[in-house]
Amino acid sequence: MILDKTDKKLLKLLQDDSKQTNKALSIELGLSVTAVFERIKKLDANGIIKKYVALVDKKRVNKGFVAFCHVKLIQHSQDFVVSFEREVAQLEEVLECYHISGDYDYLLKVLVEDMEAFREFMVKKLTRINHIGSTHSMFMINEVKHTTAIEL
Amino acid sequence: MILDKTDKKLLKLLQDDSKQTNKALSIELGLSVTAVFERIKKLDANGIIKKYVALVDKKRVNKGFVAFCHVKLIQHSQDFVVSFEREVAQLEEVLECYHISGDYDYLLKVLVEDMEAFREFMVKKLTRINHIGSTHSMFMINEVKHTTAIEL
DNA sequence: TATGAAAACCGGGTTAG
DNA sequence: CTAACCCGGTTTTCATA
Numbered sequence: 001m002i003l004d005k006t007d008k009k010l011l012k013l014l015q016d017d018s019k020q021t022n023k024a025l026s027i028e029l030g031l032s033v034t035a036v037f038e039r040i041k042k043l044d045a046n047g048i049i050k051k052y053v054a055l056v057d058k059k060r061v062n063k064g065f066v067a068f069c070h071v072k073l074i075q076h077s078q079d080f081v082v083s084f085e086r087e088v089a090q091l092e093e094v095l096e097c098y099h100i101s102g103d104y105d106y107l108l109k110v111l112v113e114d115m116e117a118f119r120e121f122m123v124k125k126l127t128r129i130n131h132i133g134s135t136h137s138m139f140m141i142n143e144v145k146h147t148t149a150i151e152l
Numbered sequence: 153m154i155l156d157k158t159d160k161k162l163l164k165l166l167q168d169d170s171k172q173t174n175k176a177l178s179i180e181l182g183l184s185v186t187a188v189f190e191r192i193k194k195l196d197a198n199g200i201i202k203k204y205v206a207l208v209d210k211k212r213v214n215k216g217f218v219a220f221c222h223v224k225l226i227q228h229s230q231d232f233v234v235s236f237e238r239e240v241a242q243l244e245e246v247l248e249c250y251h252i253s254g255d256y257d258y259l260l261k262v263l264v265e266d267m268e269a270f271r272e273f274m275v276k277k278l279t280r281i282n283h284i285g286s287t288h289s290m291f292m293i294n295e296v297k298h299t300t301a302i303e304l
Numbered sequence: 305t306a307t308g309a310a311a312a313c314c315g316g317g318t319t320a321g
Numbered sequence: 322c323t324a325a326c327c328c329g330g331t332t333t334t335c336a337t338a
Contacts, residue, residue: 003213011213014206018170021310032328037312039326050209054166055202056302061155061163063302068252068259085296092303097296100220107220107290111302138259144237144249148300150208150215150263151244173335189337 001046006031008152010039011048015149018052055148063111066140067118069126070104072133080131087129093121104136115139153198158183160304162191163200167301170204207300215263218292219270221278222256224285232283239281245273256288267291 003011006029013025022036029036043049058064071088073080088097088108096109108126112118118137126135155163158181165177178188195201210216223240225232240249240260248261260278264270270289278287 099294138254142251
């Protein structure tokens with residue numbers, strides 16, 4: 001699917017606030033309500049828009065402590081990789097996990113309440129997973145920018 | 153604000169799909185539509201829910217190339233830090249930027265189309281910012297997990 | 305429960321390939 | 322001639338007091 005200028009503008013608006021009414025969007029875009037409705041339907045159907053979600057303020061729910069964990073596996077056989085990935089994906093503290101290039105194999109973004117909880121997480125959950133060689137953690141001091149909106 | 157079990161369940165549902173009708177939510181939670189409405193209103197008003205957004209599939213919009221850049225500043229005087237943070241926050245390719253502990257000062261998550269675009273970004277944008285000492289980039293090979301939902 | 309508003313759907317008209 | 326797009330009106334559904 002090819003996105004024209006209007007689609008991109010529409011996506012920008014929806015990535016910023018998905019609760020706007022089609023009417024408000026139609027005014028912003030200079031289109032009819034129906035046209036907006038159809039464009040959104042198409043963006044949904046084509047999977048351009050994956051889902052609509054509420055974003056929760058992590059500080060207000062006591063998950064203000066963010067850690068980034070680099071993880072290296074002992075071995076890189078298919079089995080090890082698959083089972084590590086399956087297990088790590090199930091950990092509720094892990095919001096993101098990427099297989100990356102470089103010295104370490106994985107980069108994890110971990111959300112917990114505080115350092116104490118992080119220690120618990122490391123000891124009782126992450127390092128309990130087999131095949132982990134070494135880990136290296138960094139802690140968030142300040143969040144400079146955090147958006148879910150992709151510029152188009 | 154204290155969240156009870158029902159609030160947490162409600163937040164879980166809304167973090168997964170914010171387009172559900174209050175009726176659907178009320179059935180799921182075993183409440184009346186009005187009760188659900190009031191709880192959501194309260195969560196909104198208290199800033200527990202920050203915003204409602206559409207999530208766009210990065211691969212479908214040609215932003216499937218993800219890089220993580222570590223950045224070290226030359227100096228750490230107030231001025232340098234403030235101006236670096238202000239400038240980096242304005243870069244559209246940078247979705248996330250964290251001031252972190254460890255060998256490097258910052259961790260950036262960068263979304264671009266491909267390696268070529270990443271090169272452009274580094275040369276023309278990131279390293280054009282003053283006060284940058286060194287950088288170290290890692291590239292995403294695979295996204296194992298990526299959720300915006302905080303477990304409560 | 306009631307009501308005002310918005311979403312969802314439909315038929316028709318317009319333009320571009 | 323077909324397909325994609327856009328519009329206005331109608332029905333249904335939802336948010337909200």
